[in-house]
Amino acid sequence: MDTALVIGGTRFIGRHLVDDLLEHGYDVTIFNRGTHDNPFETDDRVSHVAGDRTNDSALEAAAMTVDPDAVFDCVAYHPKDVRAATRIFADCEAYVYVSSGAAYGREEIPKREGETPLESCTAEQATDDSSDTYGNRKAEGDRAVAAAAEQGINAMSVRPPIxxxxxxxxxxxxxxIDRVNRFDRVLVPGDGTNVRHRVYVEDVASALRIVAERGEAGEAYNVGDRRLTTLEEMVDLIAAQLDTDVKVVHAGPHELAAGEIELEDFRLYRSYPHVLSTAKLAALGWESTPLEEAMGRAVDDHLESDRDGSEYGPERDAEERVLGILETL
Structure with a gap:
């Protein structure tokens, strides 16, 4: 395969995918509405076709203009989008859909492709836009991929966690990262042993390419860090990359109530472990980036950005109330 069309391609997973494809000699075209800054605007190796992926006519025009060998669908959020894309790009050598670990419908450790059941999806859920139905919609997209494969289309999916x-x-x-960088004490929900599978974005990008090149039609492939860490171990990894020391303070639901905080208010916390088996993807020759290296790049990018996550977690004043109570115990 020599040419690739990335549906999306400018924000996060798609952006890293474009970089990975370029590194492996692909001619790359991105297809999106152009509502976000294009980091490849001055890169003559990357072409841009403007259009809304939910508009079938726009997708058909892109298919005729680009005639890609491989299509990577990074922004298919509804089953109808996947069904349309697999039809429009039926003659391509590979179509890869970005699904999600949230597509799994039963708590198992680990969750395995073809063994752990997927979420169901009603007609109402299939057209919903809320976060509550995200896993349902992604699961139905996976079923659309399997149905396309039964029609002879080389369609596959990749399921990343966070x-x-x-x-x-x-x-x-x-x-x-902001908490570890700015404070000596970091409040960690529960006892710190919570496990929620995560995956480094460059590893998702390489997984998508490898699945296009080596995957089997109709198959889904989990992708995730090959070494899992608890929430507390993640804090320690961040501290090591920042070359700082922090005191981790654990707090259960009763202690957190002092700050009117709940366990689930903490990003990346999950009450039941979320673990995906990555053996199937590894069998294709995929490898994950060492955690220290991955976290180092994430920390460096954070320090160079203006992101602090302040809108997405407990406020520090609320945490301080909890910490104050714990220190008196």
């Missing part, structure tokens, strides 16, 4: 790294506009990790 993605982190440079240019992460969700600021989920930035909240924690």
């Amino acid at each position: 993605v982190y790294g440079p240019h992460d506009y969700t600021e989920r990790l930035d909240w924690w």
